[in-house]
Amino acid sequence: MAEKKGKAIWDLKIVRRAIRDSVLKLNPRKMMGNPVMFVVEVGSVLTTVLLVRDVMRHQGQFGFNLQITLWLWFTVLFANFAEAMAEGRGKAQADALRKARSETVANRVLPDGKIEKIASSKLRSGDMVSVSADEFIPGDGEIMEGVASVDESAITGESAPVIREAGGDRSAVTGGTRVLSDNLKIKITSNPGETFLDRMIALVEGAERQKTPNEIALNILLAGLTIIFLLAGLPDSDHDRRIAFRDWHRRHGPPGAAQCVSHVRARGRSSR
Secondary structure, eight states: OOHHHHHTTTTHHHEEEEEEEHHTTTTTHHTTTTTHHHHHHHHHHHHHHHHHHHHTTOSSOOOHHHHHHHHHHHHHHHHHHHHHHHHHHHHHHHHHHHHHHHHEEEEEETTTSSSEEGGGGOOOOTTTEOOOOOOOOOOSEEEEEEEEEEEEEEOOOOOOEEEEESSGGGEEETTTTTESSEEEEEEOOOOTSSSHHHHHEEEHHOOOOOOOOHHHHHHHHHHHHHHHHHHHTTHHHHHHHHHHHHHHHHHSSSSHHHHHHHHHHHHHHOOO
């Protein structure tokens, strides 16, 4: 059971799609939805530009700058990959539901009593279908004749079968469920695109999970800390000038006023 679940999570098709989507999500317009990761992406771009500049000028600490750049890009891509994996599982579930809907064959009962096998997508409201044991119900409908045990685990998640019979409040059936015993004669009550299975597919494809209050509070906290660290990292010109004066004094001894001022100004311009 655990092995099957692991295979479902790390399905090769889902992983490939997630890798592709994680790169496509680098679009700044998409990244702005998450301010923290957007700032990390901007930092990744800046460190990459500075790394290339230092390599071309043969300046700076190449190893340290390379590590910082790689870690920043890894953080952004991994966050996008995790989000794409979650979206990929939802898309895979929708594809599976759509495939099950398209592959279901219906036994439509004609006015003269004959049985015609057609795709469930061609059924219309008012059509009569016959469903035997181990067959899937082709669409939402109302039981007109018969009583049977129906497996609705694909819809409700409940593994125990339920009894459905004509008349009363147990006559409604849902497309995509499976008849386990006996035979049912069902009147279809929905057109293609209006069934419960169609609505479920639409919800899975277009669902956007609402964030919990804790997630919202954490995002606000991370955004605030990001702004604080950015402000704390801004260069202090007076501090830089004091450092430049101290370095000159150590290297050249007590400097002349003109030499000291020119060195401090040059150091300030280079730091900008």
